[in-house]
Amino acid sequence: MSIRQSLLALLEQEPMYGYQLRAEFESRTGATWPLNVGQVYTTLSRLERDGLLEAAGQDDDGHAVYRITPSGRDEVRAWFATPVSRETPPRDELAIKLAMAVTVPGIDVRAVVQRQRTATIRALQDYTRLKAEAPEPAADGDLAWLLVLESLLFAAEAEVRWLDHCEARLARVAGDRRESAESGSDVTTIEEVRR
Amino acid sequence: MSIRQSLLALLEQEPMYGYQLRAEFESRTGATWPLNVGQVYTTLSRLERDGLLEAAGQDDDGHAVYRITPSGRDEVRAWFATPVSRETPPRDELAIKLAMAVTVPGIDVRAVVQRQRTATIRALQDYTRLKAEAPEPAADGDLAWLLVLESLLFAAEAEVRWLDHCEARLARVAGDRRESAESGSDVTTIEEVRR
DNA sequence: AGTGCCATGTAAGGAGTTACATGATTCG
DNA sequence: CGAATCATGTAACTCCTTACATGGCACT
Numbered sequence: 001m002s003i004r005q006s007l008l009a010l011l012e013q014e015p016m017y018g019y020q021l022r023a024e025f026e027s028r029t030g031a032t033w034p035l036n037v038g039q040v041y042t043t044l045s046r047l048e049r050d051g052l053l054e055a056a057g058q059d060d061d062g063h064a065v066y067r068i069t070p071s072g073r074d075e076v077r078a079w080f081a082t083p084v085s086r087e088t089p090p091r092d093e094l095a096i097k098l099a100m101a102v103t104v105p106g107i108d109v110r111a112v113v114q115r116q117r118t119a120t121i122r123a124l125q126d127y128t129r130l131k132a133e134a135p136e137p138a139a140d141g142d143l144a145w146l147l148v149l150e151s152l153l154f155a156a157e158a159e160v161r162w163l164d165h166c167e168a169r170l171a172r173v174a175g176d177r178r179e180s181a182e183s184g185s186d187v188t189t190i191e192e193v194r195r
Numbered sequence: 196m197s198i199r200q201s202l203l204a205l206l207e208q209e210p211m212y213g214y215q216l217r218a219e220f221e222s223r224t225g226a227t228w229p230l231n232v233g234q235v236y237t238t239l240s241r242l243e244r245d246g247l248l249e250a251a252g253q254d255d256d257g258h259a260v261y262r263i264t265p266s267g268r269d270e271v272r273a274w275f276a277t278p279v280s281r282e283t284p285p286r287d288e289l290a291i292k293l294a295m296a297v298t299v300p301g302i303d304v305r306a307v308v309q310r311q312r313t314a315t316i317r318a319l320q321d322y323t324r325l326k327a328e329a330p331e332p333a334a335d336g337d338l339a340w341l342l343v344l345e346s347l348l349f350a351a352e353a354e355v356r357w358l359d360h361c362e363a364r365l366a367r368v369a370g371d372r373r374e375s376a377e378s379g380s381d382v383t384t385i386e387e388v389r390r
Numbered sequence: 391a392g393t394g395c396c397a398t399g400t401a402a403g404g405a406g407t408t409a410c411a412t413g414a415t416t417c418g
Numbered sequence: 419c420g421a422a423t424c425a426t427g428t429a430a431c432t433c434c435t436t437a438c439a440t441g442g443c444a445c446t
Contacts, residue, residue, distance in 0.1 A: 096228070154353045169342070
């Protein structure tokens with residue numbers, strides 16, 4: 001649902017062609033969410049069918065260029081004016097998995113949590129490194145990518161906190177007194193990841 | 196991708212029929228992610244086609260019951276053994292929207308951020324209220340729902356923090372000295388929401 | 391001359407949603 | 419009796435992904 005709007009928003013700046021749209025989208029979001037070219041074309045077709053875009057012939061290099069229509073501009077304005085609804089949030093595979101894990105018998109939920117924690121910490125480290133390598137935001141594109149990266153960081157941090165919370169709750173439910181598993185050299189706290 | 200696995204996991208406990216599966220899924224995840232009945236049946240068909248399930252005739256009330264196969268059990272085990280990949284996280288409409296907002300000219304990004312913040316704070320309040328109303332987890336189903344709810348809470352908190360971070364960064368980029376917009380009676384901090 | 395990237399598509403299929411059709415049962 | 423809910427589906431459609439077809443152009 002967001003690709004459609006994004007393409008429209010990009011075309012608000014100037015008419016573009018398919019490959020260019022993908023490039024512009026990815027330069028603003030980094031390699032985080034690679035966008036399939038095929039999808040760009042099919043989405044453009046639907047947008048044209050719905051009257052939000054129109055084919056604008058070819059540019060100097062012979063590219064098939066699309067131009068936004070007035071209704072398209074309205075759509076973009078409406079998109080930015082309306083907050084993303086958090087009433088029915090997108091399904092979170094991890095939350096679903098844990099919800100199933102605690103109800104299905106014979107599953108070692110603590111192990112599931114620990115494995116996920118390791119994976120998420122690794123992601124957190126990757127993001128932190130990427131951020132360290134990122135340029136000071138000069139162009140708007142740099143700023144956009146930085147904001148996206150930071151949103152991933154915040155989300156991953158929250159996920160780790162939630163996993164720790166789950167671990168604690170599971171320990172309490174199991175009624176077992178944790179032997180305070182300091183494994184020693186493992187990176188454990190979010191502060192350590194931040195360096 | 197997670198519905199498929201969830202249905203399998205539920206059938207690991209005992210054979211069930213379509214409506215029952217939806218009810219079990221929703222009782223574990225609350226009303227958060229309503230599950231379409233139609234999707235249950237189409238997913239069951241695909242799972243049967245793939246040899247992970249098999250039709251097990253009818254139960255005493257004449258319901259069309261499905262039973263998990265050994266390959267199905269393998270699939271479930273593999274699902275729980277593999278952490279959710281955070282390498283290519285699911286697309287976040289909000290992050291995409293802000294990334295587009297800072298690059299498209301003529302958009303009041305700060306206003307977009309503020310509107311979203313209000314919406315997310317509202318969601319946070321709803322979750323907090325739900326949690327206050329939730330029972331002490333006696334059954335496993337209660338625990339599952341509580342964990343899901345808390346995952347939503349953690350995610351919404353992180354979103355608010357990120358939005359504030361964006362706001363600060365945008366202020367810095369705009370080079371304007373914030374006049375410390377204490378609007379007075381607005382609920383602003385996460386601590387206030389916690390009551 | 392061949393490899394590889396740019397560019398524009400189409401095809402096939404999974405996943406998800408909304409909506410409709412059809413019967414049984416239950417409840418006021 | 420009528421309405422609502424349970425139950426099992428099917429249809430149409432969007433969105434998204436993977437893969438393939440085709441052609442130009444550029445570099446070695």
